[in-house]
Amino acid sequence: EAAVTQSPRNKVTVTGGNVTLSCRQTNSHNYMYWYRQDTGHGLRLIHYSYGAGNLQIGDVPDGYKATRTTQEDFFLLLELASPSQTSLYFCASSDATNYEQYFGPGTRLTVL
Amino acid sequence: AQSVTQPDARVTVSEGASLQLRCKYSYSGTPYLFWYVQYPRQGLQLLLKYYSGDPVVQGVNGFEAEFSKSNSSFHLRKASVHWSDSAVYFCVLSVFNYAQGLTFGLGTRVSVFP
Numbered sequence: 001e002a003a004v005t006q007s008p009r010n011k012v013t014v015t016g017g018n019v020t021l022s023c024r025q026t027n028s029h030n031y032m033y034w035y036r037q038d039t040g041h042g043l044r045l046i047h048y049s050y051g052a053g054n055l056q057i058g059d060v061p062d063g064y065k066a067t068r069t070t071q072e073d074f075f076l077l078l079e080l081a082s083p084s085q086t087s088l089y090f091c092a093s094s095d096a097t098n099y100e101q102y103f104g105p106g107t108r109l110t111v112l
Numbered sequence: 113a114q115s116v117t118q119p120d121a122r123v124t125v126s127e128g129a130s131l132q133l134r135c136k137y138s139y140s141g142t143p144y145l146f147w148y149v150q151y152p153r154q155g156l157q158l159l160l161k162y163y164s165g166d167p168v169v170q171g172v173n174g175f176e177a178e179f180s181k182s183n184s185s186f187h188l189r190k191a192s193v194h195w196s197d198s199a200v201y202f203c204v205l206s207v208f209n210y211a212q213g214l215t216f217g218l219g220t221r222v223s224v225f226p
Contacts, residue, residue, distance in 0.1 A: 004155075033213055042202070043156075045213040058213060090155060099144045099163070099206045101214060103155040 003027060004104035006091050012110045013081050021076040021107050023091030031094045032074040033101065034058070034066060036087040043090065049074055081111045114139040116205050118217035126225055127195055133188040133220050135203030144206040145186040147177055150219070151199045159201075162186065173197070198224045 004025045013019050025032060033048040045058030047066035055066055063085060065077040078085055088108050092101040115138045125131050137143055147159040160171025167179040177188045186203060203217040 035213075040218070042216040042218045043214070044216075048213055092156075100146060100158055100161055103148075103157070105155040 004091055004093055004102050006089075006104040006107050008107060009105065010108045010110075012112065014112050015082060017078075017081045017111070019078040019081050019109065021078075021089055021091075021109070023074045023076070023104055024072050025074075025091075025093040025102070025104075026072065027093055027095070027102065028071065029093035029095045029102075030071070031101075032068060033092045033094075034064075034074065034076045035090045035092065036060065036085075037090060037106075038087050046076065046089075078109075081109075083111045085109065086111045114143070114205055114207060114215050116203050116215050116217035118201075118203050118220050120220050121218070122221045122223070124223045124225065125193055128192050131188075131190045131193045131197070131222065133201050133203075133222070135186045135188065135217060137184050137186060137203070137205050139184075139205060139207060141207060145177075145179060146204040146206070146214075147171065147175070147186075147188050148202045148204055149199045150202065156202065159188070193222075193224050195224045195226060198222055 007022045034046040035043040037043045044060045046064050048056050049068040068074045090106050091104040094101040117136045145162045148156040150156050159175050160169050162169045162179045170176050175190050200219045200221050202219045205215040
């Protein structure tokens, strides 16, 4: 069974704050993704990665950085958080031969 | 660019009744299609997937979906719903290029009443 974990599960910060969301997968998957989920927009891709040290830009990258430090770990960074980044964030992983993605439980971020 | 449309934002159904959730996609090539479910305060879980072959695919918990290339559709069905099926259901499209990630519909919220 695929396993993707995220931390923290909930985070509150203030405008201009610095936030790091963490994701770890234990499936030896090459691909990892960060999405945000907002009412009326569904899930939208922020960044993704093919492997350690690789980063690709998704559909809504503005205001976000990401870093893939190992095959297992993928981080999403908000260096100057804004209220528009209040959202539910999901991490996912997949391998090179299977198109389905496995999702973590999500991190709810509130920017005041 | 590809897209997914789920025309019903909310569906209410009685326990034991049948359920159909509609999904239309737009993509010029061969799509890979999924249905994911999101239970309250949980992440997304895969219900079923279609890559090729038999257009009717079976999933978990009694769900099935039917792919129609002529109608560009991938509708989800269940013959008899349980209260535990209350959740948000997403129709999802993947193309043969990981750079695109997954393209999600907006989801259909299903409420099952006893």
